[in-house]
Amino acid sequence: MALSQRLEFRQSQALVMTPQLMQAIKLLQLSSIDLAAYVEDELEKNPLLERGSEGAPEPEAQAGDFDTGAPGAEGASEGENGEWIGADLETSRGAIEDNLGTRLDNVFPEESGPAASARSDDAVAAYSEWASVGGGRGEDGDYNLEAFVSAERTLAEHLAEQLALAITDPARRMIGQHLIDLVDEAGYISVDLAAVGEKLGAPAAEVEGVLKILQQFDPAGVCARNLTECLTIQLKERDRFDPAMAALVGHLDLLAKRDLAGLRKICGVGDEDLVDMIAEIKRLNPKPGLAFGSAVVQPIVPDVFVRQVPDGTFAVELNSDTLPKVLLNQSYHSKVSKTAATAAEKSYLAERLQSATWLIRALDQRARTILKVASEIVRQQDAFFVHGVQHLRPLNLKTIADAISMHESTVSRVTANKYMATNRGIFELKYFFTSAIASADGGEAHSAEAVRHRIRQMIDAESADAILSDDTIVERLRAAGIDIARRTVAKYREAMRISSSVQRRREKSAAR
Numbered sequence: 001m002a003l004s005q006r007l008e009f010r011q012s013q014a015l016v017m018t019p020q021l022m023q024a025i026k027l028l029q030l031s032s033i034d035l036a037a038y039v040e041d042e043l044e045k046n047p048l049l050e051r052g053s054e055g056a057p058e059p060e061a062q063a064g065d066f067d068t069g070a071p072g073a074e075g076a077s078e079g080e081n082g083e084w085i086g087a088d089l090e091t092s093r094g095a096i097e098d099n100l101g102t103r104l105d106n107v108f109p110e111e112s113g114p115a116a117s118a119r120s121d122d123a124v125a126a127y128s129e130w131a132s133v134g135g136g137r138g139e140d141g142d143y144n145l146e147a148f149v150s151a152e153r154t155l156a157e158h159l160a161e162q163l164a165l166a167i168t169d170p171a172r173r174m175i176g177q178h179l180i181d182l183v184d185e186a187g188y189i190s191v192d193l194a195a196v197g198e199k200l201g202a203p204a205a206e207v208e209g210v211l212k213i214l215q216q217f218d219p220a221g222v223c224a225r226n227l228t229e230c231l232t233i234q235l236k237e238r239d240r241f242d243p244a245m246a247a248l249v250g251h252l253d254l255l256a257k258r259d260l261a262g263l264r265k266i267c268g269v270g271d272e273d274l275v276d277m278i279a280e281i282k283r284l285n286p287k288p289g290l291a292f293g294s295a296v297v298q299p300i301v302p303d304v305f306v307r308q309v310p311d312g313t314f315a316v317e318l319n320s321d322t323l324p325k326v327l328l329n330q331s332y333h334s335k336v337s338k339t340a341a342t343a344a345e346k347s348y349l350a351e352r353l354q355s356a357t358w359l360i361r362a363l364d365q366r367a368r369t370i371l372k373v374a375s376e377i378v379r380q381q382d383a384f385f386v387h388g389v390q391h392l393r394p395l396n397l398k399t400i401a402d403a404i405s406m407h408e409s410t411v412s413r414v415t416a417n418k419y420m421a422t423n424r425g426i427f428e429l430k431y432f433f434t435s436a437i438a439s440a441d442g443g444e445a446h447s448a449e450a451v452r453h454r455i456r457q458m459i460d461a462e463s464a465d466a467i468l469s470d471d472t473i474v475e476r477l478r479a480a481g482i483d484i485a486r487r488t489v490a491k492y493r494e495a496m497r498i499s500s501s502v503q504r505r506r507e508k509s510a511a512r
Contacts, residue, residue: 024362028369028410031417032301032322039324039363048333048349048356052325155187155222155292156180162217167210175202175210179223187222187289188230219288227286228252234284244269248277255281258506302421304374304429306385314385316375319421323367328356372404373414374429379403381432385422390454392447394436440483451482452492459498464508469501 030038043049159180167173178200182191193211197204214223220237224230231249235241241249244267248255254262255278264274285291303322309315333353340346377400383391397408397415404411415429436445455473462468468476470489477484493500499507 020358020362023358024365025413027362027366029413029416032303032319034417035322035366036324039326039359042355042359043326046352046356046359047336048328048352049359050327050329052327153292155183155185155289158292159183159214159217159222163214166213166217171202172206172210175200175207176214179207179211179214183223183289185289186287187219187224189223189225219285219291221285221288230286230288231281231284234288235280240280244273245277245280248274248281258503260506260509300419300426302419302426303370304418304420306374306378306420306422308385308423314378314382316371316378318367318371324363326356326360326363328353328360369406369410369414370418372406373400373411374418374420376400376403377420377429377432384432385424388424390450392432392434392450394445394447395433396435397433437488438483440478440481443481446482448492451477451484452496454480454482455489455492456496456498459493459504462504464505467501467505467508 027035027038043051160177163173163176163180167176175196178196179189182189182196184190189211193207194204197207200207211223215229215233217223221230221234224233228249231252232241232246235245235249247267248263251263251266254266260271260274264271267274267277269277301319301322303319305315305317305319307315333349337346337349340349377395378385380395380399380403381393383393397411400406401408401411415433418429419426420429431449434447434449437448437451438445454477458468458473458476470486470493473489474484474486477489498504
């Protein structure tokens with residue numbers, strides 16, 4: 001058979017990931033903190049992008065039955081240097097009303113009148129006073145040290161200061177500094193000392209001796225290799241490490257199980273002495289290193305607000321503080337494009353203009369999508385907001401996706417790292433998606449989260465004389481119309497970190 005070349009035309013369908021689509025997908029799954037960092041990076045790279053004005057006028061409000069706060073209205077606003085194209089993620093109310101089938105309203109009217117003018121004058125006066133002293137400088141031109149926040153001392157710095165006073169030999173100090181660098185945030189060293197000695201070229205006994213010195217540093221219990229050693233160091237410092245206490249610390253597994261009979265036998269003490277020893281253990285610090293330079297806890301900033309209005313419906317609105325305000329300066333682009341002489345300069349400006357346009361559209365689409373998904377979640381889980389977690393309905397991504405005509409993957413990206421502030425607290429959007437548990441009488445299915453909440457309520461209400469076993473919980477749930485297996489109850493109980501019935505009986509008996 002002879003080989004030959006020929007041309008063929010074929011028609012097919014394929015999904016092409018354009019740069020615009022990839023950027024929109026990336027922004028959709030970012031949290032508000034990550035989105036702010038991404039936009040800040042784009043502002044630094046693109047000279048055509050500018051931050052939006054905080055004082056931009058808001059679109060006029062319209063009364064509605066189901067209040068769903070919109071990102072805003074997309075349009076042009078005038079800046080100091082000329083005309084601006086794009087807006088601070090303010091989308092058209094009419095478009096969102098068409099998509100959601102709801103009428104939108106700004107429940108919080110903008111402040112105006114003498115009160116607002118007075119606050120504005122106070123702000124200007126405060127800024128002028130701050131500027132007159134140079135933002136941290138005093139009237140005499142010197143810096144005011146109280147205007148600067150001091151840095152928090154870390155655990156490594158605290159130990160290094162003590163090391164400089166405790167050890168004078170350079171070789172031993174080097175070993176000590178290396179061990180300090182291996183201490184984790186909780187204050188523990190979880191490495192093999194023989195490997196450390198081999199790496200530093202020092203005998204294992206020398207490394208062990210330096211570690212003993214470090215374990216005498218403040219805070220008590222630091223540089224321990226395990227919990228037993230950490231508690232032992234603290235007990236020795238308090239002069240409470242007698243043979244009975246040593247036996248108790250050496251059997252922490254029995255203490256965790258609340259096996260008081262076994263502990264009394266091992267420690268050789270009575271009930272009263274054992275209770276005192278356990279109380280002494282509870283007063284110790286199992287993680288002494290957390291008192292120094294612990295990581296800053298980032299507070300959760302809700303992306304959506306949900307609240308009930310007087311007519312009984314729910315108002316859903318985006319948190320405007322989490323929406324980056326980005327503008328495109330068209331006049332600056334026109335001015336710079338006239339001075340572009342080479343093809344490379346013109347190509348760069350065209351690329352930056354296209355990138356800025358894509359970013360503004362992607363941010364706008366992200367705000368629209370979050371609002372649509374959040375509004376549908378509120379519609380599906382309205383009983384939760386009225387009656388609580390016991391009335392949480394089974395919900396999956398497909399239900400939301402079908403209701404708003406989107407793909408399940410899009411809904412999954414929207415609900416990742418997004419939070420909703422409600423009258424019952426702040427919840428991640430994924431919290432409202434729970435699996436279904438069949439009803440024993442063939443009725444409506446129950447939400448897995450609601451079942452877990454009911455299990456916790458049963459266990460919290462039990463008494464020391466009537467501890468509920470997993471089988472008993474299964475029987476009570478089936479009597480309430482919930483068809484659930486024993487292994488499922490055990491799985492939910494362990495996920496909520498609730499101990500078994502045997503351990504709970506020991507704990508409540510000891511607490512008497």
